[in-house]
Amino acid sequence: MMKFMSVLIAGGLLMPAPAAQMGTANRFTPDCFFALHLEPTTANDTLFAAVVRLVELAERYKVKVTFEFTPQWAEMILADEKKLALLRKWQKNGHEVGAQHHPMFHPGGWDGYTDVDPKELKDTRIDAVGRSRPREKYLGTMSDFMRLLNRLAAPERVVTGAFGRPPTWSQVPARLEFPRGVFYETEGIHEPPRPPRLIGRQHWELPMFFVGNDAMVLELSQMYEETKEMEGDIVGFITHEFNFQGAPDVIERWFKFLQSKDPEGKHNKTVSQIMKERLAE
Numbered sequence: 001m002m003k004f005m006s007v008l009i010a011g012g013l014l015m016p017a018p019a020a021q022m023g024t025a026n027r028f029t030p031d032c033f034f035a036l037h038l039e040p041t042t043a044n045d046t047l048f049a050a051v052v053r054l055v056e057l058a059e060r061y062k063v064k065v066t067f068e069f070t071p072q073w074a075e076m077i078l079a080d081e082k083k084l085a086l087l088r089k090w091q092k093n094g095h096e097v098g099a100q101h102h103p104m105f106h107p108g109g110w111d112g113y114t115d116v117d118p119k120e121l122k123d124t125r126i127d128a129v130g131r132s133r134p135r136e137k138y139l140g141t142m143s144d145f146m147r148l149l150n151r152l153a154a155p156e157r158v159v160t161g162a163f164g165r166p167p168t169w170s171q172v173p174a175r176l177e178f179p180r181g182v183f184y185e186t187e188g189i190h191e192p193p194r195p196p197r198l199i200g201r202q203h204w205e206l207p208m209f210f211v212g213n214d215a216m217v218l219e220l221s222q223m224y225e226e227t228k229e230m231e232g233d234i235v236g237f238i239t240h241e242f243n244f245q246g247a248p249d250v251i252e253r254w255f256k257f258l259q260s261k262d263p264e265g266k267h268n269k270t271v272s273q274i275m276k277e278r279l280a281e
């Protein structure tokens with residue numbers, strides 16, 4: 001009952017404010033976020049330099065970045081004053097520091113953190129590619145994960161993240177490793193625009209649509225055109241640092257599309273900004 005009530009209330013709260021029709025007649029402008037995934041296997045200077053270029057590009061197009069950092073990126077940035085100073089500047093400019101967790105047997109590599117007892121790891125059976133044990137080292141619990149990520153976000157706290165789903169193909173205890181203190185989860189691979197969904201007491205799930213090439217930019221642009229104001233649709237764009245490094249023009253085409261729809265970039269927001277605005281209404 002409590003849960004039912006809160007869903008009802010939340011449903012009401014999530015209606016967006018009347019959209020300002022900024023010159024685009026009869027067309028509502030959906031809130032958009034841009035989640036950038038920083039992978040466990042790519043924390044190096046070359047890709048950090050690509051991220052610097054990407055943030056410059058985003059700022060030129062008035063796009064806000066929601067970084068979803070794995071612990072490997074947090075370690076690298078915290079260990080380097082120059083990188084950390086840049087990150088602090090980005091935060092001041094309105095970008096958000098969020099987290100990304102790769103659970104055990106994630107095809108892109110485990111980040112080393114889990115709430116599974118390390119002693120259980122030796123009994124863990126087989127994943128899709130036939131590994132019976134994770135190849136990566138155990139680094140800590142999900143509380144350790146959050147301590148590290150919150151140091152990276154300080155003085156802010158991490159409230160947004162992508163946490164993957166438990167690997168259904170293995171015998172790893174199928175629990176979602178969604179840490180305390182995080183409220184907004186970006187989820188999915190090709191999730192079309194929709195409103196945020198309340199799936200736990202304070203656990204909101206927002207859709208993300210992976211973009212790695214021009215066909216995907218086109219697909220998401222078409223879905224953007226079909227978003228509905230009454231539904232409170234939001235558009236979530238996710239890509240990786242290595243996608244940008246390999247094809248920066250693809251990401252720029254999405255930024256250009258957004259600029260053509262919303263020249264002032266008023267609806268380009270971070271995930272926590274979208275949610276705070278909606279929950280305050």
Ligand SMILES: [Zn+2]
Nearest residue numbers: 037039102108
């Ligand atoms: Zn990832």
